Amino acid sequence: MTVAVDLPGTPGSARESETLIDVRGLHVVYGVARPVHAVDGIDLAIRAGEIVGLAGESGCGKTTVASAILQIVRPPGRITGGSIRFRGQEITGLGKEELRKFRWRNVSMVFQSAMNALNPVLRVGTQFVDMMQAHERVSRGKALDRARELLELVGIDPRRVDSYPHQLSGGMRQRVIIAMALALEPELVIMDEPTTALDVVIQREILQQIQDLQRERGFAVLFITHDLSLLLEVADRIAIMYAGEIVESAPAAALRERAQHPYTNGLIESFPPLTGPRLKLAGIPGSPPDLAEPQVGCRFAPRCPYAKPEDAYLYFRQTNEHPELREVAPGHLVACHRVEAAQ
Amino acid sequence: MKRLHAPGWLRLLLANPKSRLGLGILAFIVLLTAIGPFFASKDPNAFNLLAARQAPSWHHLFGTTDQGSDVFAQVVVGARRSLLLGFAAATLATTVATILGVLAAYSGGLVDEGINALINIFLVLPTIPLLVVISGFLKARGLWTMVLVLGLVLWAFEARILRSQAMSLRNRDFVQAAKAAGESTHRIIFGELMPNMISRIAAAWVLVFYIALLTDAGLEFLGLGSLQKPAWGVTLYWAQTNSAVLQGEWWSFIAPGAALALTVLGLTFLLAGIDEVSNPRLRTERVGGGLAHRLTELILPSRPARPRAEAS
């Protein structure tokens, strides 16, 4: 768990509590004929130097949020509402040139299946050089030097700049991608399922690496994954997404001790434990709603163990009224009628 | 009276706008081929030097060649031979390419090595000498000789491509699962592999069709055929040799060229439709729209019916 330590000269120490990214009311829609509301009103704040986890399953919209922050949502997707500010500056309206500067320098991304993002016919060093020269005027020699530095930073032998991607193992390719993402010293790195395709041992190594780098360099991380157990270990704050919305958001410790939203609890209980008694788990029956259909009431209600017609009043609210995010404890927000009623 | 039921695949092709347009164009061409000769009162081969190199007029709808032959007649009568030639050569070459390619991919081992070697040989042999040698053996001349020759020359490059595709399909889990279920090799190839290769096989067919037609003229010139029988490729060939472009005699090559292009266009639209129809994921639901929307639908690749469940 990262603890904010004010070491002299540590980048970011002076701006610990500064908000880097402030997303308000983000709406992203895909398609024209049958529009899918992939992201339906999200608020998300990322502060300098913190690791924010965004958890959810397929189709919940988490990758779309990442694309939106980098303004790389591709047609037929488009941002239809909300604002995204970086250090107070609105980026949704930025021109091409400014966006180009913003991307990678301020915010960079490690993509899902990043191993395939490397060009198989170019050497690793060349890909670094290409990337750096796209953003700054720098000679090939200097760029290669920097590439070697970065490889060393992520624990790869610097001589590997001359290797082709297929000569590296999966874990090493992942580190190369991470190194590239750090090349321009961004303040925020978005990582979309950076370890999903890796073996558990390599995954552990990469996670360790990310944590070490983050401590050393002080950048913020938006860690997107479906593996909540990873986030509970690694993140400072965690937001849980379901069907295009954030349903719970809290510091990791609070979530570990007392997750409130039934979906979060369902997720946590979907991880069979390695120790302790072997009990039968329930998982979460059913599947997420079709976001092309208009949504009424709580989107999780059809799968929620607490949505019972017998509790007439509560059930009515669950099926007709949209639950809003409310603070139930300092820094802990939940969007759930039942939790609200218990307050 | 019993209603006629079109076979399922035909219905799908008619429902898809791209293949519908393609089929329409092809139907038009075939119609022209069938009834056109009745309107072409001139003998396509008759030459009349006095009437040479004339621009289109009521007398000669598409003008005349340098020999005074009527271009319209050549196009319309030649259509029959061209279409037949293209169709037969494409079918022969594609069938051989598919059988050998898939067999090589699925069998692996020595069979694969053997067929690969065969493909390489055919690819490396220079076409013209090969044809000369073949023509030496074949006594008969004429359409079917041409078809055979074209088929022999054109199967190899497609075989290689189809082999690659079959190889990548062979390792897919669903083929392994079929094998594990006890499915026979025969049924795996025809029931599981091939349906996934339809659009590539169809594309191979169209490509060979096009090349066959153009190669035809050159081959005729080498003495493998008869330059007397009209065909689009022949008309084009003569137009080229007689510097029709330089002379500004646009009609002698535009007409047959357009006919060929239109046929291939129709085939291409049909192909695009087959692409969509053979992949259930691309069978989109049609939303009614204006002309602009429909024209765009024709040209742009389709969107899948639904985003894949696993996209976040």
Added chain:
Amino acid sequence: MSAAPAADRRRAELEVRALRKEFPVGGGLITRERVHAVDDVSFTLKPGRVTALVGESGSGKSTVAKLLLRLYEPTGGSVLLDGQDIAGDRGRKSALEYRSRVQMIFQDPFDSLNPVKTVRHHLARPLAIHGIVPRGKIDERVNELLDTVGLVPPEKIAAKYPHELSGGQRQRVSIARALAVEPAVLIADEPTSMLDVSIRIGILNLIVDLKEQHGLAFLYVTHDLASARYVADDVLVMYAGQIVEQGPIDEVLERPQHPYTRLLLSAVPDPSLAAEARVELGAGQESAAVDPREGCRFLARCPIAVDVCSHVTPELVLDGFGRGARCHVTAPSPRSREETNGRPDQ
């Protein structure tokens, strides 16, 4: 089910003895190097028990699964179904018979179904090939199978194409297809790794139900120790083609003997596990399986290696409970002790 399954037919033991599979590296005709993807693997699958085969990529676990399914032929060793060596079965009829008793569930829920065929086709084909039910009853049985795996309403699902189903549903179709032939042994190759977290439990519960209610013998191949613990009774840990530890799963997880097992355990994300408890990792990869020399294949990554490990391959010796580890240090076999004692310490 409309017909009561023949009790004998659906219960069988699958035994594997000293199984070996080697592949030439590079895939050409003339090559010297061979990768020993599976080396000296022995275990028995019993009815009503789930055996987990745990390992990472390159460990050879998927190859073992494919060998058991006869998608590959072994280079050495034998596979026995109910005591009968299947290598002798060459004919189509006996191959078919084997396939009706040993089936597999694949990892990729999308790839394991033919995208241009309906669900009904996928289930009807095995029924037809093995003559499980008369032709007229195929549709009925297809619906029953879909019901068994929890896909309702079966008639609607049967008409769908794979891309119209969710990942979890597709995986259930895969399971239904495997069940169609009424097998005795089911091999599940990472059946949940490509599914959403909340769906996995459903599939795992289905596996446990099938084991308990139908007495099937399961081989559950995975890299995820936690899910292995949830469903399995016994575990086999594989590394670089060899089994390095095996035994009842709770035993192995509570008292792991092999350093690799300990490594795996410490790598699993577990929020309650403090950072200090994690084992330090050494570098190195699965190239240990290519033309291996004598000696332990885990040597390069092992924190407790001693001298004998570099020139004597450790043996896997099982005690009466089927428990054992392949390690000179933590579970020395009599031969290891000989080798160690016979040499002066260096």
